Amino acid sequence: MSRHSDKLLIVGLDIGTQTVSAIVGEYEPGQPLEVIGMGTHASNGLKRGVVVDIESTVQSIQRAIEAAELMAGCSISSVYASISGSHIRSLNSEGVVAIRDREVTEGDVERVLDAARAVAIPADQRILHVQPQEYVIDEQEGIRHPVGMIGVRLEARVHVITGALSATQNISKCVTRCGLKVDDLIPAQLASSQAVLTKDERDLGVCMVDIGAGTTDITVFTQGAMRHTASLGIGGDQVSNDIAFAFRTPTPSAEDIKVRYACALAQLARPEETIEVSSVGDRPPRRLSRQMLADVVQKRYEELFEMVQAELRRSGLEELVAAGIVLTGGGAKMEGVVELAEEMFHMPVRVAIPQGVTGLGDLLANPVYATGIGLLLHGSRQSINQGRAVAAGDAVGSAWDKLSIWFKRSF
Ligand SMILES: Nc1ncnc2c1ncn2[C@@H]1O[C@H](COP(=O)(O)OP(=O)(O)OP(=O)(O)O)[C@@H](O)[C@H]1O
Ligand SMILES: [Mg+2]
Structure with a gap:
């Protein structure tokens, strides 16, 4: 089925450690890509970017796809999927x-x-x-x-x-188990870079750092071309674990405290500010200082940036990234992250939201969608270049196709 027969449809599936996002785009060659639907679901089967539980991952993908189908009013049959992890x-x-x-x-x-x-x-x-x-x-x-x-x-x-x-086969297996065809598996940092970097930055030299929940994906551009790619097995999950450990609080509550009150630079938190922290078991909640929280968070972000710096040094491109560092991904939403990174890298730093698409208002103006939007941008360019551009309906199939795949799988 299709919405507008003269337009092409494309679907990006970002299989992240915390969230699976499916984003549906519609485009005509030469025109900006318009997002017409999206669906997200908590990701339950990944650790540090890699599938560790096929069944749970399949379920998360299915839920995200169903939500995207509902919003876009179509049935999805193929996707550009992301891949991440320190094996990259x-x-x-x-x-x-x-x-x-x-x-x-x-x-x-x-x-x-x-x-x-x-x-x-x-x-x-x-x-x-x-x-x-x-x-x-x-x-x-x-x-x-x-x-x-x-x-x-x-x-x-x-x-x-x-x-x-093995990691690529497991990701592909999860996607095909949902009755979907994999158009291509795209490294997450390649996708994110397409959505957040400007041409000037790529020409001048830039290091993009996508801080996710389980991985931090890095890519370096100089003179307009990609020169180095890496993925570190550390991200926002470690920050939440540190908070859970230091404050003796359950992990979901640590995650909540992090998103609501944390900052990556201890000097930004005033000593008199306190926050309520749940305790484990049936012990009553306590009030703890926000500065203590910032101390814990700052240490982990410092370690993360030291690892990025080491990777940049190893690539031999440290002196060539005149446009500095571009941060994206959910971990880049932490307050004080730009100040801390500038202090450590001695370079200009900015937090980037995905660009280059229209539709859905401000909903997509969020660093967590950098990879998902990048998949759409990369996939649409790739299919135009390869002459693989398909009429609307090829990225989406009939409900009957999906039913028959489910039938074949089940019996
Ligand atoms: N406002 C915020 N402040 C600090 N951290 C945040 C904020 N919002 C989200 N995060 C963190 O960002 C991380 C999720 O980011 P993202 O959605 O980019 O990860 P992912 O793509 O699912 O994982 P990965 O790319 O590692 O596989 C989580 O660790 C979450 O706690
Ligand atoms: Mg991610």
Whole structure:
């Protein structure tokens, strides 16, 4: 079924550690993408970005998809899904081919990208994405669009992102178990970067840090191209665990205290401010100082930023990110996070909300949707580039299709 037959539909499914979000977009090539529906559900089967319980993950995805279908008024049959976790690695590679007829064709570009992706990776990893950085024709460097140019030798420099085979298979399995086709599995940081970074930042050099619940996803751009990608197994969940431990309070209450009262810089909390904290068991609640809370939170955010700094240093790009740091993801909503990061990185820092789509008013102006919106933006560009753009109805299918998949699975 379709809403408007002349438009294309696309669905992004962000399978996060805390939340699964399904976002439905509608677009025409050359026009801004419009979000027409979304659904979210608590994610119950992931730890640090990786599936640890298939059944619970399947249920969370199903609930999020159902809510998105209801809002968009369609039945979803395929999705661009996100993948995250500390198994995500990256490397830079290059490939060279001879230009067949003096003028570069689409076929030459495909061959040179194939040559560039032929790199040795560990047997338990698979390539998730190959992002062209630049092309070189004969001695001419820095070419972005080589098709139609004249020369004899075409070289491609690319950024290759890989992920653990088992983790990618488990994510795909969860999605297909819901009766959905996986259009592509996109690394979460690649998706988020499409939604939150500006062209100027990518050209000048920038490090994007998406602080989620279980992972912190990093990607670095310099001279307009992606150069380094990594994922740290630390995020907002650790902050909540620290609060639960330090304040001897149940984890759900620690999460609530964190979101309502915490800040990442102890000097922002006044010593006289106190908050009510639930106790474990049937003990009565207590009042504790907000500054103590900020102390606990600051320590964990400092550790997180030290790890980001170490990763940036390891990439050799620390000196090249003149546009500084862009924070996104739910963990970036913490009060005082920009001040703390600026103090630690000695660079400009901003918190980014996703951009580049219309629809649903202010609902999507929230860092937690960076990956979901990025999946839509990346997926729509990819399908236009590959000529895979499909008429409305291909990303959504009939209720009968879903019923028959469920029937086949169950018997
Ligand atoms: N206002 C807030 N202040 C501080 N932290 C917040 C706030 N809102 C959300 N968070 C934290 O953000 C995290 C969730 O962010 P997000 O939705 O981006 O994660 P996720 O995508 O589900 O997880 P991941 O990307 O790690 O797999 C949680 O740890 C949550 O406590
Ligand atoms: Mg996330």
